[in-house]
Amino acid sequence: MNWSSGAWSRIEGIYARIESMSFIKELMAGTLPLEKFQYYMVQDAFYLDQFGRALAIIGARVENVEDSLAYIRFAEGAIVVEKALHESYFESFQLKDKGQIEPTCHHYGHFLKSTAALDGIEVAMAAVLPCFWIYKKVGDYIYQNQQSGNNPYQKWIDTYAGEEFGELTQRAIDITDNIARQSTEKQQQAMTEAFITASRLEYEFWNSAYSLKTW
């Protein structure tokens, strides 16, 4: 069995809880209060900045040149493509003040950057994987189950349910599985721990947006 299949089986409970979160249900129905989506977007702009840097650190550290290039491209994608989605929402909300980073985003971003910089490269790759994989799953889940055709959050849904994001996700899974094959059992366990932590933080990220959590 690939490392990724085993790791995903460890987060099935967390993922099931994500699908049934109020934030996700209301996003799917298009009824999520704008205030909660705006909070999420502001925090996510801070998040993407940190996620992009974590990916760039991995790109700089990984030995294989093709893998290095892949992570550098992932970093570019997070900063350019996903941020463009945010900019379009900021524009339509006429949001000028980009606010401040709140506790969950602060914790998650720093977890990713410190793991990318200080842990084994295989652990760093495992830590960033839920950021791709959970979003792809959630995007597909919403896309396949949404009822209303007039959803203000459709652009967000289409981005993560889209083919392009699916290809990036698969590439990240494949590279991480490949490095897991070259890792010891102890290293693989550390990878799984990092994968679980990041998945918990994905849950907390949406949860904190729903409760508008501040310092």
Ligand SMILES: Cc1ncc(CN)c(N)n1
């Ligand atoms: C918190 C979070 N995690 C993941 C993604 C998708 N890269 C995102 N935009 N925001």
